[in-house]
Amino acid sequence: MHYPSRLMEQVVEELSKLPTIGKRTAMRLSLHLLKQQPEQAIALSHAIEQFRTGTQYCEQCHNISDTAVCNICANTMRDHSLLCVVEDVRDVMAIENTAQYKGVYHVLNGLVSPMDGIGPDDLTINSLLQKVQNNQVAEVILALNTTVEGETTSFYVFKRLQHFNVKVTTIARGIAHNDALEYTDELTLGKSIANRINYEYVR
Amino acid sequence: MYLSKLSILQFKNHAEQNFELHPKLNIITGLNGSGKTNILDAIYYLSFCKSYFNTADALNIKRDNDFFVLQGNYHIGEGVENVLCSLKRNQKKTIKRNQKEYERLTEHIGLFPLVMVSPNDIVLLYEGSEERRKFIDSILSQYDKNYLHNLLQYNKTLQQRNALLKFFIENNRFDAISLEVWTETLIKCGNYIYTARVQFMNVFQDLVLGTYSQIANQNDNVTIYYESQLATYTYAQGMANSLQRDRSTGLTTFGIHKDDLIFKIDEQPLKKMASQGQQKTFLLALRLAQYSLLRKHCGRPPLLLLDDIYDKLDTLRVANLLQHVLGDAFGQVFITHTNNSMLITTLQQQAIEYNHITL
Ligand SMILES: [Zn+2]
Numbered sequence: 001m002h003y004p005s006r007l008m009e010q011v012v013e014e015l016s017k018l019p020t021i022g023k024r025t026a027m028r029l030s031l032h033l034l035k036q037q038p039e040q041a042i043a044l045s046h047a048i049e050q051f052r053t054g055t056q057y058c059e060q061c062h063n064i065s066d067t068a069v070c071n072i073c074a075n076t077m078r079d080h081s082l083l084c085v086v087e088d089v090r091d092v093m094a095i096e097n098t099a100q101y102k103g104v105y106h107v108l109n110g111l112v113s114p115m116d117g118i119g120p121d122d123l124t125i126n127s128l129l130q131k132v133q134n135n136q137v138a139e140v141i142l143a144l145n146t147t148v149e150g151e152t153t154s155f156y157v158f159k160r161l162q163h164f165n166v167k168v169t170t171i172a173r174g175i176a177h178n179d180a181l182e183y184t185d186e187l188t189l190g191k192s193i194a195n196r197i198n199y200e201y202v203r
Numbered sequence: 204m205y206l207s208k209l210s211i212l213q214f215k216n217h218a219e220q221n222f223e224l225h226p227k228l229n230i231i232t233g234l235n236g237s238g239k240t241n242i243l244d245a246i247y248y249l250s251f252c253k254s255y256f257n258t259a260d261a262l263n264i265k266r267d268n269d270f271f272v273l274q275g276n277y278h279i280g281e282g283v284e285n286v287l288c289s290l291k292r293n294q295k296k297t298i299k300r301n302q303k304e305y306e307r308l309t310e311h312i313g314l315f316p317l318v319m320v321s322p323n324d325i326v327l328l329y330e331g332s333e334e335r336r337k338f339i340d341s342i343l344s345q346y347d348k349n350y351l352h353n354l355l356q357y358n359k360t361l362q363q364r365n366a367l368l369k370f371f372i373e374n375n376r377f378d379a380i381s382l383e384v385w386t387e388t389l390i391k392c393g394n395y396i397y398t399a400r401v402q403f404m405n406v407f408q409d410l411v412l413g414t415y416s417q418i419a420n421q422n423d424n425v426t427i428y429y430e431s432q433l434a435t436y437t438y439a440q441g442m443a444n445s446l447q448r449d450r451s452t453g454l455t456t457f458g459i460h461k462d463d464l465i466f467k468i469d470e471q472p473l474k475k476m477a478s479q480g481q482q483k484t485f486l487l488a489l490r491l492a493q494y495s496l497l498r499k500h501c502g503r504p505p506l507l508l509l510d511d512i513y514d515k516l517d518t519l520r521v522a523n524l525l526q527h528v529l530g531d532a533f534g535q536v537f538i539t540h541t542n543n544s545m546l547i548t549t550l551q552q553q554a555i556e557y558n559h560i561t562l
Contacts, residue, residue: 112381114367120381148359148388155384186348 008034062107062124064089072096072104079103081138085128085157087111087150091143103141106131111149112156120156128157132164139167146173172197204315204503205535206246207283208276213265214248215241225558226278228529230546231539233562239539242560243319243508246537249275249286250317250506252298252308260290277315279503286315313345316505318494322514324486328474332463339464342493343403346500350399357392360385361455369453377450390438393459397433400462404429410492411485418523419484425473428465432457483515487524495532504534512538512546522549529555 001023003009008030015026033041057063058070065071072078072092082103086092087110095101108123131137140161144150154170161168174192175184184192205227211220216238231239247255254263264271270291277284290296298305305311326334344351364385371377408427415425432441436457445457466473466485473485497505507528512521528536540546550557 112384114363114370114385117370119367119370120378148356148363152360152363152384152388155387156380159380159384187352190349 057109058107061105062109062127063092063105077102080136082141083128083131083137083139084141084143086143087145095143103139106140108144108153111144111147112153113149123153125157125160129160129164132161132166135165137166139169142168142170204277204279204506206249206275206506207278208274209242209246210272210274211242211245212272213268214245214271214273215263215265217241217245218265222560223558224535225556226535228550228555228557229535229537229560230550230557231537231560231562232541232546235541237562239541239562240321240510242562243510243537243539245273246275246506246508247317247319248288249273250315251312252288252296255319255321256323260296261292264290264292286311313501316497316501316503317508318490318497318505319508319510320487320490321508321510324490325482327486327489328466328482332461335464336460336462338489338493339400339403339407342407342496343399345497347399350396353392353395357389357396357459360388360392361458361460364389364455365453368449368455371450372453386442389455389458390442393433394438396459397431397438397462400429400431400459407492407496410495411488414491414495414527415484415488417527418487418520419481420519420523423477423481424469425477425481425485426467426470428467429462430465431459431462433459433462479515480517480520484520491527498532504532507533507536509536509538512540513542518545518549521546525549525553525555 003012011030011033012023012026015021015029016023021029033044055064055066056068058065058073059068060073061070063070063072067074079102083106084095084101084103085106085108086095087108089107092105092107095105106124106128108125108128110118110123112118112120112123128140132140140157142154142157144154158168172195173188174195175181175188181189206224207226209220209222209224211217213219216236220242222242231242233239244255248263253260270289272287272289274285274287277286285299285301287299287302288296298308298311300311300314327338340350340354344354364382367382367385371382404427411427412425416422435441436444438458441457445455448456468477468481473482477485494505494507509524509528512524516524527533538546547559
């Protein structure tokens, strides 16, 4: 393709390196940027630069953070003996949105998947073991996906924690709120019955 | 349940076809290449949202056209259900039931049960064990959602375990716990699948052999064996015994993915020792046994499609087959055939009512 401007070609090239963005879309985005006030594009490039150079992984929980220790880990009101293990930042945000959880997190930044070349050493599992070894943790809550990779990663973490004096739990899987039993899929309903709990009044 | 009306627009070699159908027996005759099988495939498509031949969807559109539409009216009890499948080139296919589009295709599959008997079934005898496992898996998955779940988990875990074994070889290292977590999932899911297959085969074997002798009209000494490494070793033992071999080959060598069905006649391999007629009769018996299980689980007789009924069968066996499938245990039947005079004579001799479609 011949571009009238080498600078434009550069922008299209860079944009189209992003996932799901093809050459055509990259072209449309660059034309859009050209039509906006220059400040708009400068604000965007500034935001990207700051994001990329300013953020880091929290040294305690490995979540994305602007500071060496993130807001959640720095909060002394939270229960630091309760540790919720999640795959990535999206799960932290989802659980935080429930406003039900007062413990802290441990972000693995991935799941074990040999097919994708990801082993336990590529995740933050050693740092998790370190925390447990230092007796900082009373309970580890495994909150990973129910995919084969999620379940296997939970299993792996559980096996590594088995010999320590720490309680290991996993989030309950069950029937969605306001769902009628007859419309619940068979697998979920079956598991909910197998893993039933003692009755207490649930709001 | 029966299909009372079928209309086909620009599907495979057919431009436009509209048929009023008989609730019990429909005979489709025509020369080779006239598209008899494609009519059956249209009916198959309405039940499974895909072609029997698993072709890419766009290839089902008639050449030089942009879309196809299939429509069927099904009588179930007192009611009539309308099913419409359509596909426009480069677009997602649409399946509607009573003018309402489904959110997911899986909601539709299973509502209009159907069994197809095709000359293509010969792959069950001649191809590798994967075809035979696929055959029993497709039957079991239809009525045991837990089986399907365990099977999908098993297959994914198997791929992951093999990838890890290869990684160990390439990097010359080993980590027992990393491997164990995959192994234990294989054992858990594999045990469920093995138990289900054993129970299934106990019932299925008798059904197949019973059907075989009805159609063959003679007592050939035909047998089916379910072959599994699990018959000799428990899962945990087997996995432990094969660990060294797995580590050197980079493959999981023990498990239900090695299972097979063994077909024999007079204790010899059926595909070597049986005549073509005996082989075909055996394949028919497999499909008809599948039919009777499906009927039991759906509570209503599925549609039965018999493609090319005289393929490798003599007149006597065809007569036995007809008598069998026209009985009360069966519902609506569709039969294709090239030479109509032979079949029609048989039907007229027995004063059987039917609808005749000539292409
Ligand atoms: Zn943190």
